[in-house]
Each structure stands twice: as C-alpha cells, then as structure tokens.
Amino acid sequence: MALERKRSTRRSGSRYAGKKxxxxxxxxxxxxxxxxFMFSHVxxxxxxxxxxxxxxxxxxxLEAPYEEVKAGEVTDMRQKTVRRLWDITYDLNVLYKDNxxxxxxxxxxxxxxxxxAAVKDGxxxxxxxxxxxxxxxxxxxxxxxVITTIGYGNIAPRTNWGxxxxxxYAIVGIxxxxxxxxxxxxxxxxxxxxxxxxxxxxxxxxxxxxxRNNENYRVQHVVAHNSPTRQNALDPxxxxxxxxxxxxxxxxxxxxxxLPEDLDYQKPRVSVPITLCLVIMVxxxxxxxxxxxxWEGWDFLDxxxxxxxxxxxxxxxxxxxxxxxxxxxxSQEKLVICSLYLLIGMAxxxxxxxxxxxxVIHKVRNCGRRVGIIKxxxxxxxxx
Amino acid sequence: MLQDLENHExxxxxxxWKHCLRLVAAYLFSDVGVCGLAxxxxxLGALVFEALETRHELAEREHxxxxxxxxxxxxxxxxxKLNVLYEANWTLAVGGRLREFEQTVVNAVRNEGYDGREVxxxxxxxxxxxxxxxxxxVITTIGYGNTAPKTSxxxxxxxxYATVGIxxxxxxxxxxxxxxxxxxxxxxxxxxxxxxxQRARISKVREAVRVMLYKHFPGNSSTTRNQQQTTDGNLExxxxxxxxxxxxxxxxxxxxxxxxxxxxxxxxxxLITSASENERSTAAxxxxxxxxxxxxxxxxxxxxxxxxxxxxxxxxxxxIESRLHNTNSxxxxxxxxxxxxxxxTCPNKEDNPRPKEEERVPVYVVMLFITGYIFVGAIMFSxxxxxxxxxxxxxxxxxxxxxxxxxxxPGSYDFNTQSQSAQTRLIICCFYLIFGLAVVLMSYNLIQxxxxxxxxxxxxxxxxxxxxxxx
Numbered sequence: 001m002a003l004e005r006k007r008s009t010r011r012s013g014s015r016y017a018g019k020k021x022x023x024x025x026x027x028x029x030x031x032x033x034x035x036x037f038m039f040s041h042v043x044x045x046x047x048x049x050x051x052x053x054x055x056x057x058x059x060x061x062l063e064a065p066y067e068e069v070k071a072g073e074v075t076d077m078r079q080k081t082v083r084r085l086w087d088i089t090y091d092l093n094v095l096y097k098d099n100x101x102x103x104x105x106x107x108x109x110x111x112x113x114x115x116x117a118a119v120k121d122g123x124x125x126x127x128x129x130x131x132x133x134x135x136x137x138x139x140x141x142x143x144x145x146v147i148t149t150i151g152y153g154n155i156a157p158r159t160n161w162g163x164x165x166x167x168x169y170a171i172v173g174i175x176x177x178x179x180x181x182x183x184x185x186x187x188x189x190x191x192x193x194x195x196x197x198x199x200x201x202x203x204x205x206x207x208x209x210x211x212r213n214n215e216n217y218r219v220q221h222v223v224a225h226n227s228p229t230r231q232n233a234l235d236p237x238x239x240x241x242x243x244x245x246x247x248x249x250x251x252x253x254x255x256x257x258x259l260p261e262d263l264d265y266q267k268p269r270v271s272v273p274i275t276l277c278l279v280i281m282v283x284x285x286x287x288x289x290x291x292x293x294x295w296e297g298w299d300f301l302d303x304x305x306x307x308x309x310x311x312x313x314x315x316x317x318x319x320x321x322x323x324x325x326x327x328x329x330x331s332q333e334k335l336v337i338c339s340l341y342l343l344i345g346m347a348x349x350x351x352x353x354x355x356x357x358x359x360v361i362h363k364v365r366n367c368g369r370r371v372g373i374i375k376x377x378x379x380x381x382x383x384x
Numbered sequence: 385m386l387q388d389l390e391n392h393e394x395x396x397x398x399x400x401w402k403h404c405l406r407l408v409a410a411y412l413f414s415d416v417g418v419c420g421l422a423x424x425x426x427x428l429g430a431l432v433f434e435a436l437e438t439r440h441e442l443a444e445r446e447h448x449x450x451x452x453x454x455x456x457x458x459x460x461x462x463x464x465k466l467n468v469l470y471e472a473n474w475t476l477a478v479g480g481r482l483r484e485f486e487q488t489v490v491n492a493v494r495n496e497g498y499d500g501r502e503v504x505x506x507x508x509x510x511x512x513x514x515x516x517x518x519x520x521x522v523i524t525t526i527g528y529g530n531t532a533p534k535t536s537x538x539x540x541x542x543x544x545y546a547t548v549g550i551x552x553x554x555x556x557x558x559x560x561x562x563x564x565x566x567x568x569x570x571x572x573x574x575x576x577x578x579x580x581x582q583r584a585r586i587s588k589v590r591e592a593v594r595v596m597l598y599k600h601f602p603g604n605s606s607t608t609r610n611q612q613q614t615t616d617g618n619l620e621x622x623x624x625x626x627x628x629x630x631x632x633x634x635x636x637x638x639x640x641x642x643x644x645x646x647x648x649x650x651x652x653x654x655l656i657t658s659a660s661e662n663e664r665s666t667a668a669x670x671x672x673x674x675x676x677x678x679x680x681x682x683x684x685x686x687x688x689x690x691x692x693x694x695x696x697x698x699x700x701x702x703x704i705e706s707r708l709h710n711t712n713s714x715x716x717x718x719x720x721x722x723x724x725x726x727x728x729t730c731p732n733k734e735d736n737p738r739p740k741e742e743e744r745v746p747v748y749v750v751m752l753f754i755t756g757y758i759f760v761g762a763i764m765f766s767x768x769x770x771x772x773x774x775x776x777x778x779x780x781x782x783x784x785x786x787x788x789x790x791x792x793x794p795g796s797y798d799f800n801t802q803s804q805s806a807q808t809r810l811i812i813c814c815f816y817l818i819f820g821l822a823v824v825l826m827s828y829n830l831i832q833x834x835x836x837x838x839x840x841x842x843x844x845x846x847x848x849x850x851x852x853x854x855x
Contacts, residue, residue, distance in 0.1 A: 078486060082479045086471060089463055097460065104456055111482070112452065115489050116500040120791065125490035151787035153529050154494070163778040170785055305539040312546055314527035317790060318495065368413075 041183050048147075048180045048343075055143030055169055056136055062162045064134040067122060070158075074118050075127075081111045122158045137322075137335035144339050147173030148346060150310060152317030185350025192351060197270035274359050277352040284348055285311065288341055292321050295334060311345045415559040422523075422549075422556035429519035429545055430512055436538045437510040444496050444534075445503045448489065455485040497534050499797045507797075513810035517795070520814055523549035524557075524821060526783060528790030561825030568753075568826060572745050747834050750827045757823055758784070761816055768809055769794050784820045 088103050089095070119125070124133050132138070133155050142155045146169060157163050285307045293303030298319065306319045322334035411417050462477045463469075492498035499509050508514065509531050518531045522545060533539050573580055758780045766776035771792065779792045795810035 074486075078479065078482055082475055082482060085459070085478055086475060089469065089474070090471075095463065100463070101456060101460065104459060105452075108452055108456060108485075112448075112485075112489055113500065115486055116493055116498075119490050119493045122791075123490070124494070125487055146787060149525070149785055149787045151527065151782065151789050153789035153791055156789040156791040160774050163774055167778060167781050170781070170787060174785060301536055301539060305543060308543050308546070309527065312525060312550065313786070314522060314525045314546060315788065316527050316529035316532045318497070318529050318532040 041187055044180050044183050048176060051173060051176060052140055052143040052147065052339075055146070055173070056140035058165060058169075059142055059157065059162060060134050060136060060139040062159055062165060063139070063157055064132060066159050066162075067132055067134050070118060070121065070123050071126070074115065074123050077111070077114055077118070081107060122156065124154075135332060135335075137332045137339070141335045141339050141342075143169070143173075144342055145315060146170050147177045148313060148342065149174060149177075150313045150315030150342070152315050152320055154317040154320050181346060181350040184347040185354040188347060188351035189354035192355065193270045193272060196272050196276075200270065271359055272355045274356050274363075277356045281349065281352055284345060288345070291337075291341075296321055307341075307345075310342060311349060313346075415563070418552070418559055419556045422553050425549055425552060426516060426519045426523065429522070429549070430516035432541065432545075433518055433533065433538060434510050434512055434515040436535055436541065437515070437533055438508060440534050440538075441497065441508055441510050442503075444492060444498050445501065445505075447496075448492050448498055449503055451485060451488045451492075455481060497530075497532060499530075501797055507806055509797075511807060511810075513807045513814070514795070517793075517810050517814050519545070519549075520817060521788060522546050523553040524786060524817065525550060526786045526788030526817070528788050528793050530790045530793050530796055557821050557825050560822035561829050564822055564826035565829040568750075568830065569745055572749065744834060745830050747831050750830050754823065754827055757820060761820065764812075764816075765794055768812070780820070783817055784824055786821075 084107055085104060088100065088107070092100060115123075122133070126132070134142075138155055142152075144150075145152050146166060149170075157166050285304055288307040289300055289303030291303075292298065292306060293300050296303075296319075298306070302319055306321075309316050309319075321338045322331035458481050459478055462474065462481065466474060489498075493500070497509070501507065501509075510518075514531055517528075520526075521528050522542060525546075533542050758777065761780040762773060762776035764776075765771060765779060766773050769776075771779070775792055779794075782789055794813040795806045797806065
C-alpha cells in the first residue's frame with residue numbers, strides 16, 4: 001500500500017507548541033476565527049441579509065420624507081386646480097358650454113402634465129398618510145434589487161443623497177452578492193449531487209453506463225501496482241487522462257475508511273442531467289407565478305412574466321407585488337414574501353448553473369466537434 | 385458506369401455543401417461572428433417588438449384622451465346641475481371627480497406605459513430606436529422598464545427572447561472584453577508607460593548578465609561545474625544558452641524597435657546590434673559548446689553591463705574584463721555609433737518574435753479608465769438630457785452595473801423640455817451601453833488575477849484558508 005500520510009501527527013504537534021499564549025494572541029485568534037466564520041457559508045448569508053437590512057434603514061431615512069413631500073405636492077396641485085376651475089366658473093356670469101369647456105380643458109391638461117411629471121418623480125397615487133412606498137419592507141426590497149442588480153425602478157431614490165448612497169451601496173453590495181451566490185450555489189450543488197447520487201445508487205445500471213463513457217469518467221485515484229519503477233500513487237484529484245505504462249496494473253481504489261478526514265478526497269463526481277435542472281427552474285418560476293397571480297389578481301401569464309423577469313435580474317418594474325395604485329391591505333407582507341422569493345430563487349439558479357455547467361460545456365464541445373468547428377485533437381490519446 | 389459517375393458527382397457536391405456549411409458555422413461562432421450575431425439579434429428583436437407594441441401605445445394615448453374628455457363632461461354636468469352655485473358643494477364634487485381622473489392617469493403611466501405624449505405627437509416610445517434600446521436592455525439584463533411590453537404576445541416573446549439572448553450577449557461581451565483587454569494591454573505597455581519599457585529593458589539585460597555570470601563563474605565550484613557541464617554533452621548548456629539567446633535576442637529586438645529614438649541605453653544597444661554583425665569571434669572560456677555568434681554577444685553584454693553598472697561585486701569581474709579585452713578588443717566598436725544596420729535601415733522586427741508579456745496592468749490604471757468612461761458619459765448625458773451631474777453619474781453607474789432602474793432614461797419624453805430629438809439620443813444611449821458593458825468586462829479580464837491573488841493573500845493572512853492550499 002503506497003498511501004502514507006503523516007499529516008495528522010504534524011497537525012497535532014503544532015497544537016502543543018503554543019501552550020501559554022498571551023491574551024493579545026488569543027484576541028487575535030478570536031478575531032481571525034470570527035472573520036473566518038463570517039466568510040464561511042452561514043456567515044455570508046447572514047451578512048447579505050444584514051447588509052440589506054442596513055440598507056433598508058438608510059434608504060428609508062433618506063427617501064421617506066421626500067415621498068411625503070411629493071404626495072403633499074400633488075394634493076396641493078389638485079386643490080389649486082379645483083380652485084382655478086371654480087374661479088373660471090364663477091367669473092363667467094353666463095355659462096356658455098363652449099367657452100367654459102375650452103377654458104376648463106386647458107386647465108385639466110395642465111393638471112395632467114404636472115401629474116405625469118410627479119408620477120415619474122416617484123408619486124404613486126396613494127393618499128397622504130396611507131401606506132408609503134418607502135416603508136421598511138419597501139426599502140428592504142429596494143436594497144435587494146440594488147445588490148442583485150435586478151433594479152425594478154418602481155421605487156427609486158429621488159433625493160441626491162439617496163442616489164449617492166445607492167451608488168456606494170451598489171459598489172460594495174454587488175460583489176458581496178456575487179460571493180454569496182457562488183458560495184450558496186456551491187453548497188446547494190454539492191448537497192444536491194449527494195442526494196442525487198444516493199438516489200441513483202439504487203439503480204446500478206446507470207453507474208456502469210456512465211463508466212463506459214470515457215469522457216464522463218473521472219479517475220479519482222489510480223494506484224499502479226506490481227511495477228518495479230513506479231510504486232507511488234498519483235495525486236488524487238480530478239484528472240481527465242492518465243498515462244500509465246502497459247505493464248503496470250492499474251487499479252481503481254475505493255476510499256479506505258481509516259484515512260483521516262482532512263485529506264479532502266473527492267467521491268466520484270455525480271453528473272446531474274440538464275433536464276432535471278431545467279425542470280427545477282421552470283417549476284420554481286411556475287410556483288411563484290401561481291402564488292403571485294393569486295395574490296395580485298394577475299393572470300398566470302403576467303405572474304410567470306414577472307417571475308422570469310425578476311429571476312433573470314432584468315427587473316423591469318412594471319409588475320411588482322404589493323405595489324398597486326389603490327392602497328392595498330397586506331402589501332407589506334407581500335413585499336417581504338417577494339424579497340424572500342428573490343433570495344431563494346437566485347440561490348436556486350446559482351445551484352442550477354453550478355450543476356449544469358460541466359454538462360453544458362461538454363455537450364457544446366461534442367456538438368462542435370461533430371459539426372467540425374472544433375478540432376478533435378484530444379481524441380487520439382484517450383485511454384482506450 | 386454512368387450511374388457510378390453520377391453518384392460520385394452527387395457525393396462530391398454533398399461534401400462540398402457540408403464543407404460550406406461547416407465553414408459558415410465556424411465563422412458564425414468565432415469571435416467576430418458572435419458579436420455580429422448579437423447585434424443582428426438585437427435588431428431583429430427591435431423590429432419584432434416595434435411591430436407588436438406600437439398599436440397598444442397609440443391605443444393608450446387615445447384612452448387617456450378619452451378619460452380627459454369624460455372628466456370634463458362630468459365636470460360640466462356637475463356645474464350645470466347645481467342651479468345655485470355653492471362653492472363648498474361644487475368644490476367637493478369637482479375635487480372628487482378630479483381625484484378619479486388622477487387615479488386613471490397614474491394607472492396609465494405606471495401600469496400601461498403611458499408616457500405623456502399626446503395623440504398627435506409623431507414620436508413613439510416604440511419607434512425603432514426605442515425598441516432597439518428595449519431589446520438591448522432585455523438581453524443585457526439591465527431592464528429599465530420605462531418601455532415595457534403590455535401585450536400578452538409581447539410578454540411571451542420577451543421571455544423567449546431573453547432566454548436565447550442573454551447567453552448570446554454575454555458571449556459577445558466576453559469576446560469584446562477580451563479584445564479590448566488586449567488592445568488596452570498593448571497600448572499601456574508599449575505606448576503609455578515609458579517607464580515600463582525602460583525598466584523592462586534594463587531588467588532583462590541585468591538578468592542575462594547575472595545568469596551568464598553565475599553559469600560561468602559561480603564561485604568556488606566554478607571549475608568543477610564547468611567540467612561537469614562540458615562532459616554532460618550539449619544538452620544542458622545549449623538549453624541555458626538558448627535561454628540566454630532568447631533574452632539577448634529580445635534585447636536586440638527591443639533596441640531595434642526603438643532604433644529611431646532614445647540613446648540613453650545607446651551603448652548597450654550599440655554593442656548588441658553590432659555584435660549581431662559579428663559572425664565570428666573567438667570566445668574565451670565558453671561553456672557553451674556550440675560556438676556561434678551568440679556567445680560573443682553574451683560576453684559583450686556582460687562586459688558592457690559591468691562597464692555601465694559596476695554593481696557586481698564578484699571578484700572575478702576584473703578577470704572577465706581583462707579576459708574579454710584580450711580576446712575581443714578588436715570587436716569593441718566606438719561608443720556612440722549608429723544603432724542601425726550597416727545599410728542604414730532599422731533591422732526587421734519580424735526576424736525576432738517578441739515573447740509574450742507576462743506583466744499585468746496595475747489595478748489603479750484600470751479603475752481610472754472606468755471612472756473616466758463614467759465621467760465622460762455623465763457629462764454627455766447631463767448636457768444632452770438637461771439632467772444635473774449627480775443624476776447623470778447615477779444613471780451611468782446604474783446602467784453599467786446592469787441594475788437599470790429606469791426612472792432616468794435618455795431619450796424619454798420630458799415635459800419640461802419637450803424636446804423632439806429623442807431618436808438620436810436613444811441611439812447614443814444604446815452605443816454607450818454596449819461599449820460600457822464591454823469596458824466593464826475588459827476591466828474584469830485585466831484585474832481578475834490581481835484581485836484573486838490579493839484576496840487569497842488576505843485570506844491566508846487572516847488564516848481563513850488553510851495555509852497549505854496552493855493558489
């Protein structure tokens with residue numbers, strides 16, 4: 001047996017070295033462990049949520065006053081229009097329809113223009129004192145749309161400070177979100193592969209079929225025995241091709257149980273079929289569509305359109321749950337549910353990308369080779 | 385026999401067709417092809433969406449006008465009904481009716497995509513430039529939303545369009561970013577950064593000299609090493625000599641390239657170029673068994689560096705000089721002679737291929753470039769759209785990070801200015817977006833190694849990652 005690892009003794013040896021550590025060192029190690037935890041998986045998730053909550057507070061403080069001011073302005077404008085109309089009506093002692101209509105039409109048109117400008121500046125039609133756009137859940141959804149680059153736009157900062165803070169928030173938040181997604185996608189993909197592999201061991205025929213296909217098979221651990229010159233083992237890892245001498249006996253070894261856990265051996269890599277990933281994504285989108293269309297009174301097409309546009313980070317913002325013209329009861333909960341849907345959905349998509357990428361690249365390469373675009377240079381030295 | 389011939393001809397034709405198709409497919413999926421494919425895909429989307437959505441937009445304009453007419457008719461009815469005009473009554477009724485009108489207008493703007501233009505206005509949101517901007521925002525996932533499909537068919541088509549278009553655009557931008565990165569690196573290292581060029585040249589000369597010196601005169605075991613190397617045959621020495629050849633040839637190339645300008649390193653360049661003219665020389669103590677002109681070049685370089693730098697404290701320096709002087713005194717040219725060849729032209733660059741640049745563009749240069757691009761865009765949009773500067777910077781940043789809120793979009797209808805040249809502004813916005821995204825991917829291409837290295841170093845310092853993990 002050519003496997004010998006002495007790492008465990010080395011590691012335990014170092015533990016006895018620093019027995020008497022000063023408090024400063026302890027503090028440092030504590031800090032280090034804390035940051036290590038923060039950048040580990042759970043910590044990252046909490047960091048993203050915490051960052052969004054912090055953003056929600058900041059944006060709410062910056063933008064909610066302006067929203068109130070704006071709503072007040074529109075109300076003022078409407079009342080001024082009414083007063084002007086009254087003045088028109090009052091001034092004309094004899095009411096001729098054409099005269100009056102002409103004057104009133106100009107007034108209404110001006111009212112409409114000002115109203116549209118106000119709507120583009122963020123007015124949403126709700127009365128003063130009703131539920132605001134920049135409530136806490138609204139601001140939370142807004143922060144999420146910034147750092148996921150969805151960017152709905154139905155709520156958007158109108159003050160200069162809000163815009164500056166948005167810029168800075170995005171510069172820090174977008175890489176953080178990408179980090180979160182890659183991490184979460186990694187974990188979810190690993191666990192999904194594990195579960196899928198477990199389920200697939202019930203069907204041994206798949207395993208053999210996979211084994212015969214040279215390109216999918218990955219040699220994890222090749223030990224060359226019975227050869228005078230080479231008694232060593234090749235490094236474990238993912239290798240596509242292994243060159244061995246013909247006289248060596250090549251044996252694929254299973255992972256022995258007595259090896260220490262920290263060697264990070266990789267089990268044979270289960271490849272999840274692409275169709276399964278696509279089914280997962282489509283069902284998540286459809287599930288969200290059903291929920292949102294039931295709540296918002298949209299039809300199913302609008303619901304799935306919204307879910308697709310959200311999860312692909314396009315984010316038009318024309319359809320957003322909890323954001324209707326007439327003030328709705330329960331809109332705050334809808335916004336929170338929408339945020340949760342967003343976070344989970346993006347993690348799922350990251351997982352599916354992680355699962356699919358090898359297969360997709362493999363298939364594209366096959367396709368290209370068959371069409372003749374890609375030269376098949378590495379077909380000659382495959383292991384037969 | 386005739387049938388055989390026919391079959392043969394047909395088979396030949398078929399193979400020719402297949403070959404043609406293969407060439408076309410290969411071209412389509414090459415770099416240029418993907419970019420062209422993405423652009424034509426955007427234009428195709430623009431045409432389709434324009435055809436689908438224009439009708440709805442015009443219909444919506446008509447609806448708003450209808451609402452306005454209804455409102456006025458109701459107001460007249462209110463006014464007419466009250467025989468005696470009490471202000472409070474009338475105001476209440478009119479205020480209520482106006483509030484309803486306001487709701488319909490707000491609904492039209494927020495949910496139906498009404499942009500405030502009248503029925504008679506000629507410009508549409510869903511004109512060809514507008515639809516092109518829309519297609520671009522879909523496949524780059526910016527997604528403004530000020531122009532968004534309202535018909536069912538438009539929404540279904542948007543979903544399908546995005547499914548195909550987003551990977552395509554991503555590939556196209558990757559290629560464009562790669563190309564831009566190469567151009568940027570080239571212009572940075574060979575045009576902008578004068579210091580880099582000089583530093584590169586000096587360091588390479590020094591390196592060649594040091595390797596040479598170590599090989600020839602490594603100190604105590606010089607003689608034994610020499611004997612070993614000579615007995616080993618031609619393999620090892622020629623390998624290192626080839627290395628040196630490459631380095632010194634590179635020196636020759638660099639100097640030849642700049643043969644029309646600076647003469648600060650003139651002496652070195654002189655000796656190198658003139659050494660290339662010396663085909664024969666009697667090299668002393670050469671471990672290199674292949675006695676060609678390169679060995680003399682090495683010694684000349686070495687001697688020259690000793691003369692120039694005088695930084696080597698090896699005791700055998702003087703012995704080198706004296707030895708070389710003895711053997712090659714005749715071949716030292718006068719110091720500031722002409723760089724160029726004997727016939728007066730610059731030596732051909734194509735003879736010596738330049739090795740690949742291993743250096744990386746520093747991060748701050750790339751950041752500076754991006755910031756410059758954003759500022760240029762901000763200035764352009766603040767002038768063209770009458771936004772204030774913060775708004776323009778905010779727009780550029782949200783567009784280039786693909787967040788894309790959509791409350792500020794160039795080329796949209798503005799009540800205050802009521803400008804009419806929306807189409808040109810839309811086209812400019814499209815170009816800015818595409819180039820900006822390519823610039824973002826280019827910068828990612830240029831700095832990713834640096835960032836990964838720094839990140840790994842930081843995490844190793846913080847002992848987050850295990851220390852024996854190789855990068």
